[in-house]
Amino acid sequence: MDVDMAVGDDGLTVGRTAEAVGISVRTLHHWDAIGLVTPAERTWSDYRVYSASDIARIQQVLMYRELGLSLSEVRTLLDDPDADVVEQLDVQRALLSERIDRLRHMVAAVDQMKEAHMSDSRLTAQQQAEILGDDWNPAWQDEAQENWGDTAEWDQAEKVRARMSADDFTRVKDELEQLEGDLAAAMTGGVRPGTDQANVLAERHRAQIGRWFTVSHQKQVRIARMYVQDPRFQEHYDARADGLAAWLTAIIDENARCQGIDPESATWE
Structure with missing residues (x-):
């Protein structure tokens, strides 16, 4: 309906107006009550x-x-002669742009999940090993599943891994290489545990593991214990720089202390 053409000399009743503009009679009554849209005309029967x-x-x-x-903002724009309509619209435009960006990211995430399910793109253990390189032993996956396969963290990590493509695994490997290189450079450069630079590196380490499952500072401390207790972890880190495993454990402990956590009594939570 063309509303302008539908309004005659006598105007439209509440019901016809609601139908014409596509809102409810109750809404029009509410806007009338708060002074947002108050019809001044009345029929002979006082409607x-x-x-x-x-x-x-x-x-x-x-x-x-x-x-x-x-509604209060709308009323100000319509009734206040000093209201800066352009400024208010600029604010709303910025908010809408942010919302559009968030929605685009959500659409991209949905498309990625859809593609993974449709193509059954989960990599085999052999494909993962080829991407991760010669240092990766597929048997470690079996060992990890035997130790932690019944935990919520394992389930969370498996769901993440199932959605990852070959490019995703390559990117994770590259990021890990960069992190371990930065850790070795910091240690050999004399960065001391507990300093701001060391704490930043500890947080990067936590974020790296956190891509697989939720990692609190306490969990990170418990994980880091393996770096000095399991010869395989210690050998891996110390191959980059002698003493790196112990230094990494130390910066994680000190970063946890900055969060009010005693590393010696840290629990898996």
Whole structure:
């Protein structure tokens, strides 16, 4: 319905106005009660009717509401001669742009999950080993599953791994290489545990593991214990720089202390 053409000299009743603009009668009554859109005309039987200018105001309200403004903000823009309409619209435009970006990221994530399920793109253990390089032993996967396969962390990590493509695994490997290189450079450069630089590296380490499952500072401390207790971990880190395993454990402990955690009593939580 063309609302402007539908409004005659006598205006439209509440019911016809609601139908014409696509909102409820209850909404119009509410807007009337709060002074947002108050029809001034009345019929001979004392029913309020909406004139063409009233309906034009309703359409303005609907436009501003679609942009995300509150009713009080809309009323200010429509009634306050000093209101800066352009400034308010700039704010709403920025908010809408942020929302669009978030929605685009959500769409991309949905597409990625859909593609993974449709293509059954989960990599085999052999494919993962080829990407991760000669240092990776597929038997470690079996050992890890035997030790932690019944934990929530293992389940979370498996769900992440199932969605990963070959490019994802390559990127993870490259990021890990970069992190371990930075750790070795920091240790040999004399960075001391507990300093800001060491704490940043400890947080990067936690984030690296956190891509697989949720890692608290306490969990990180417990994980780091393996770096000095399991000869395989110690050999891996110390191959980059002598003493790196112990130094990495130390910076993780000191970073945990900065968070109010006693590393000696840290639990898996």
